[in-house]
Amino acid sequence: KNEVEQSPQNLTAQEGEFITINCSYSVGISALHWLQQHPGGGIVSLFMLSSGKKKHGRLIATINIQEKHSSLHITASHPRDSAVYICAVNYGGSQGNLIFGKGTKLSVKP
Amino acid sequence: EAQVTQNPRYLITVTGKKLTVTCSQNMNHEYMSWYRQDPGLGLRQIYYSMNVEVTDKGDVPEGYKVSRKEKRNFPLILESPSPNQTSLYFCASSFLSVGTEQYFGPGTRLTVT
Numbered sequence: 001k002n003e004v005e006q007s008p009q010n011l012t013a014q015e016g017e018f019i020t021i022n023c024s025y026s027v028g029i030s031a032l033h034w035l036q037q038h039p040g041g042g043i044v045s046l047f048m049l050s051s052g053k054k055k056h057g058r059l060i061a062t063i064n065i066q067e068k069h070s071s072l073h074i075t076a077s078h079p080r081d082s083a084v085y086i087c088a089v090n091y092g093g094s095q096g097n098l099i100f101g102k103g104t105k106l107s108v109k110p
Numbered sequence: 111e112a113q114v115t116q117n118p119r120y121l122i123t124v125t126g127k128k129l130t131v132t133c134s135q136n137m138n139h140e141y142m143s144w145y146r147q148d149p150g151l152g153l154r155q156i157y158y159s160m161n162v163e164v165t166d167k168g169d170v171p172e173g174y175k176v177s178r179k180e181k182r183n184f185p186l187i188l189e190s191p192s193p194n195q196t197s198l199y200f201c202a203s204s205f206l207s208v209g210t211e212q213y214f215g216p217g218t219r220l221t222v223t
Contacts (some may be wrong), residue, residue: 033212100155
């Protein structure tokens with residue numbers, strides 16, 4: 001079964017710390033998504049990756065296709081970054097099918 | 111404003127009473143999808159549509175139906191809801207199925223008693 005594993009499950013950080021969230025998947029993919037779910041429940045897309053690295057403000061996402069691994073980094077973390085971060089993949093064999101990790105709950109303390 | 115809308119946002123219903131959750135997008139997206147989110151299980155895909163009149167099962171399609179008669183609308187139908195369909199439901203759309211950003215609706219919290 002195609003799976004997406006995220007680590008850690010929960011993460012508490014102090015404001016200003018550098019944060020890394022990891023995502024591993026089991027077979028070849030066509031795209032990987034990083035999503036953010038706010039405490040109120042809304043979901044927004046942060047990044048879509050098929051190779052390399054992307055940066056948006058304090059957020060950086062990388063993907064290593066050979067190792068089947070992606071990381072989401074947050075530099076200079078802030079309490080407003082507190083949210084659940086979700087990794088999701090489009091597996092190569094079924095383009096419309098999206099498989100999700102269970103999410104990483106991040107809490108940034110002031 | 112570019113958005114995905116869902117209605118209703120909250121619904122409490124009884125077992126067996128047919129219901130429809132509507133989803134509409136105003137971005138001319140080809141791809142639309144339904145997900146459910148449950149504690150401990152995360153998000154799981156129910157059905158998706160690559161374009162008008164093209165739909166396919168996700169990972170948890172049992173008990174649900176969908177249709178895509180128009181590009182902008184993708185309703186989720188529960189013909190005979192059961193308590194195990196109590197969940198938080200999200201609709202999403204994107205320009206293409208792969209490699210493009212997904213836009214999520216605000217969610218519909220459904221309780222089946």
